[in-house]
Amino acid sequence: MxxxxxxxxxxxxxxxxxxxxxxxxxxxxxxxxxxxxxxxxxxxxxxxxxxxxxxxxxxxxxxxxxxxxxxxxxxxxxxxxxxxxxxxxxxxxxxxxxxxxxxxxxxxxxxxxxxxxxxxxxxxxxxxxxxxxxxxxxxxxxxxEGVLDTPATPQESFGDDPLRMLRAARFVSQLGFTAAPRVVEAMRSMAGELARITPERVQVELSKLLCGAHPRRGIELMVETGLADVVLPELTAMKLEIDEHHQHKDVFDHSLVVLEQAIDLEEVDQSPDLVLRIAALLHDIGKPATRKFESGGGVSFHHHEVVGAKMVRKRLRALRYSKEITEDVAKLVYLHLRFHGYGNGEWTDSAVRRYVTDAGDLLTRLHKLVRADCTTRNKRKASLLRRTYDSLEERIARIEAEEDLARVRPDLDGNEIMKLLGLAPGREVGAAWKFLKELRLDRGPLDRDEAEAALLDWAREQGITPPAR
Structure with missing residues (x-):
C-alpha cells in the first residue's frame, strides 16, 4: 500500500x-x-x-x-x-x-x-x-527499490543541466538510494560538464549533500564518478594517502569515518551542523601537501593543520561559502590537533585558557571534532583518548566557573590604560591591551594593583614614560 x-x-x-x-x-x-x-x-x-x-x-x-x-x-x-x-x-x-x-x-x-x-x-x-x-x-x-534513475537517458538529462549529476549525489545522501548503473556511468563520462555550472549553484547542492542522512554515500559517489575532481579535488587527493598512525584506513576513508562520528555527536533535536560536517570532512585536507616519508618506513604530515586551514579558505571561497562559514571551518581545521599536546594533562591552566580563548564560540564544535577524530580500532587507546579529553573538558569547566573564560579580557580597559600611561588612542594602547590580555591568559585574573604594576613595567621596557602618579 x-x-x-x-x-x-x-x-x-x-x-x-x-x-x-x-x-x-x-x-x-x-x-x-x-x-x-x-x-x-x-x-x-x-x-x-x-x-x-x-x-x-x-x-x-x-x-x-x-x-x-x-x-x-x-x-x-x-x-x-x-x-x-x-x-x-x-x-x-x-x-x-x-x-x-x-x-x-x-x-x-x-x-x-x-x-x-x-x-x-x-x-x-x-x-x-x-x-x-x-x-x-x-x-x-x-x-x-531505492534506485535513483532518470526519466530520459542520463546523457540527455545531464546534458540539459549538468548540475543534475551533483543532485544525484545529493539525493543518494538524503534518501539513502543507490544510483542506477547507467546513471553512474553517465556521471563518470560527463563529470567535466559540471565545470559549466556557477559555484553558487554547486555550493547549494554540496551543502544539501553534506547535511543529508547519508553524506558518506554521496561523497563516495562524487569521488567514484570524478565529480569531486571538479567540486572538491582535495578529496581525491586524500584518497591516495595513508595516515601517520599506520592504520588500515587511508586519509580519505579516515575522514569519512570522522564525518560519521561527528554526525553522531550532533544534537538530536537540532538541524545538521554544516560547519562541523565540512570541518570533519576536510580536517586532514593538508596531509597530501605535507606528506613526508621518514627513515624506517614511517610517514609524517607535519603542520598539516596549518596548511589545511589555508587550503580550506581557498576552496570554500571558490565555492562562494559565506565568510563566516569559511572562517569557522578554517579555524576548526587549524585547531583540531592542538589537543594532542595535552598529553596526560600536562597543560598548565594558562594553556587551557588559550585553548578556550582561541576556539571562542567554536569550542563546542571543536570538542566534537577532536572526539570524532579518534578512529583507532585499538580499544585501549581509544578509551585513553576519551578519558584524557574528558579530563580536559572537566578542567575547562572548572576554570570557566572560576574565571568566566567566555569573556576573558584584560584586567584594565582601554581608558584605564591611556590614563595610567598617559597615552592618546593609537597603536601603543593596542599593544598595551594585547600585553594585558596575554598576561590574563597566562596568570588568570589579577587584582588592580598587580595589573597596573605589570603594565607599568611593560611600558618602561617599551620606552614609554608614564606620567608621575
Whole structure:
C-alpha cells in the first residue's frame, strides 16, 4: 500500500476551485516522493494545466495574498490561512545547450511536465481531485527499490543541466538510494560538464549533500564518478594517502569515518551542523601537501593543520561559502590537533585558557571534532583518548566557573590604560591591551594593583614614560 500525500482542507478547497473551472491541480516534486517514502516534508509544490493568468484569476478573491515574482517561469505564489502555495503551469522547457539555461515553454500535459524532471522519484504527481498518483516514468517502483534513475537517458538529462549529476549525489545522501548503473556511468563520462555550472549553484547542492542522512554515500559517489575532481579535488587527493598512525584506513576513508562520528555527536533535536560536517570532512585536507616519508618506513604530515586551514579558505571561497562559514571551518581545521599536546594533562591552566580563548564560540564544535577524530580500532587507546579529553573538558569547566573564560579580557580597559600611561588612542594602547590580555591568559585574573604594576613595567621596557602618579 503506497502512502498518499496528506491533503489539507486548504489544498482540497483549492483543487475543487480549479476543477470547477475545468482545470486540474497536481501536487508534484519532493512532497509526493516523501509521502511515498514516509518521510516528513514541508515542501509543497503544485502544477496545473492553467496558464499563469488563469491561475491568478482563480486565486483572486480566495487567497489571503498572492505574488507573481516567479511568473516569468510560470509560477504564481499565494497564501491562505497561513499555508504557502506555489503553482506552476505545466512546463515543456528546452535547454539551449550553451548556457544550460532553459527556454521556458509551457506544456499541455502532466506527463509531458513530469518526464522533463531530473529523476524518476521526483517525476511523480498526485492528482488531488481524483486522489490518485500519476507516474509515467516508474517513480513509485524506483522509490520502493531505492534506485535513483532518470526519466530520459542520463546523457540527455545531464546534458540539459549538468548540475543534475551533483543532485544525484545529493539525493543518494538524503534518501539513502543507490544510483542506477547507467546513471553512474553517465556521471563518470560527463563529470567535466559540471565545470559549466556557477559555484553558487554547486555550493547549494554540496551543502544539501553534506547535511543529508547519508553524506558518506554521496561523497563516495562524487569521488567514484570524478565529480569531486571538479567540486572538491582535495578529496581525491586524500584518497591516495595513508595516515601517520599506520592504520588500515587511508586519509580519505579516515575522514569519512570522522564525518560519521561527528554526525553522531550532533544534537538530536537540532538541524545538521554544516560547519562541523565540512570541518570533519576536510580536517586532514593538508596531509597530501605535507606528506613526508621518514627513515624506517614511517610517514609524517607535519603542520598539516596549518596548511589545511589555508587550503580550506581557498576552496570554500571558490565555492562562494559565506565568510563566516569559511572562517569557522578554517579555524576548526587549524585547531583540531592542538589537543594532542595535552598529553596526560600536562597543560598548565594558562594553556587551557588559550585553548578556550582561541576556539571562542567554536569550542563546542571543536570538542566534537577532536572526539570524532579518534578512529583507532585499538580499544585501549581509544578509551585513553576519551578519558584524557574528558579530563580536559572537566578542567575547562572548572576554570570557566572560576574565571568566566567566555569573556576573558584584560584586567584594565582601554581608558584605564591611556590614563595610567598617559597615552592618546593609537597603536601603543593596542599593544598595551594585547600585553594585558596575554598576561590574563597566562596568570588568570589579577587584582588592580598587580595589573597596573605589570603594565607599568611593560611600558618602561617599551620606552614609554608614564606620567608621575
Amino acid at each position: 503506497v502512502e498518499k500525500p496528506t491533503i489539507t482542507p486548504v489544498v482540497a478547497e483549492l483543487a475543487a476551485r480549479f476543477a470547477a473551472e475545468g482545470k486540474r491541480l497536481y501536487l508534484v516534486g519532493g512532497s509526493v516522493r516523501d509521502a511515498v517514502l514516509v518521510r516528513p516534508t514541508n515542501d509543497f509544490d503544485f502544477t496545473t494545466d492553467a496558464r499563469p493568468a488563469e491561475i491568478q484569476k482563480l486565486l483572486s478573491g480566495w487567497a489571503d495574498a498572492q505574488w507573481d515574482t516567479g511568473i516569468a517561469f510560470g509560477t504564481v505564489g499565494a497564501s491562505k490561512k497561513g499555508e504557502i502555495i506555489e503553482i506552476t503551469t505545466f512546463r515543456a522547457d528546452v535547454y539551449d545547450g550553451v548556457t544550460r539555461n532553459p527556454e521556458v515553454t509551457f506544456g499541455d500535459s502532466i506527463d509531458g511536465d513530469l518526464v522533463r524532471r531530473d529523476f524518476t522519484v521526483n517525476a511523480m504527481a498526485f492528482d488531488i481531485a481524483a486522489s490518485q498518483f500519476v507516474d509515467p516514468t516508474g517513480g513509485l517502483q524506483a522509490a520502493r
